[in-house]
Amino acid sequence: MTKKLHLGCGRCYLPHDQGWINVDFFSSTKADAYYDVTNLPYEKESFSLLYCSHLLEHLHRHAIVATLNHWRSLLVQGGILRLAVPDFEAVCRHYTKHKDIEAVMGLLYGRQDFYLNRHTIAFDKKYLTTLLNRAGFNEVREWDWRTTEHADFDDYSRARLPHMSDSPETIWVSLNLEAVK
Secondary structure, eight states, rough: OOOOOEESSOOOOOGGGGGGGEESSSSSSSSEEOTTTSOOOOOOEEEEEEEEEEEEGGOOOHHHHHHHHHHHHHEEEEEEEEEEBHHHHHHHHHHHHOOOOOHHHHHHHOOOSTOOOOOOOOHHHHHHHHHHTTTTOEEEOOOGGGSSSTTTTGGGOOOSSTTOOOOOOOOEEEEEEEEEE
């Protein structure tokens, strides 16, 4: 079975019988291991897939490329880094259309219900692609949460405004990109 690493699992614990190892920083979260994701103790080229949903924006903006390099080192050749982050362009579209700053506040700045739950950087497709390329990734492409092996597990990769709406007015606010080593 291929090994898959789920970083910043939060409330979305992915099953071991599908090859997942769930990592979080906070011991109050159900995880298999508790580490700082910028310095994981795993052997190089150990994983076929690293999945990280709405965590990267919490890291210091000057540490993003170094962290992406570290994650790349953990992937086998041809392995995939799958990311979901708040989509700054979509947030701007929503705000421009509705003028509702409160609706986008969490996407921009994090929930801030405790000290580390804050965002320190924003991403759009062009910028995140540039950072992934700087870290040595190629074949950067969008992915759809509905077609993944973790589609049955609700996380922020399916974030939209209005929240949980399926109306034609819905704006999807998660930028979902994956890149190949």
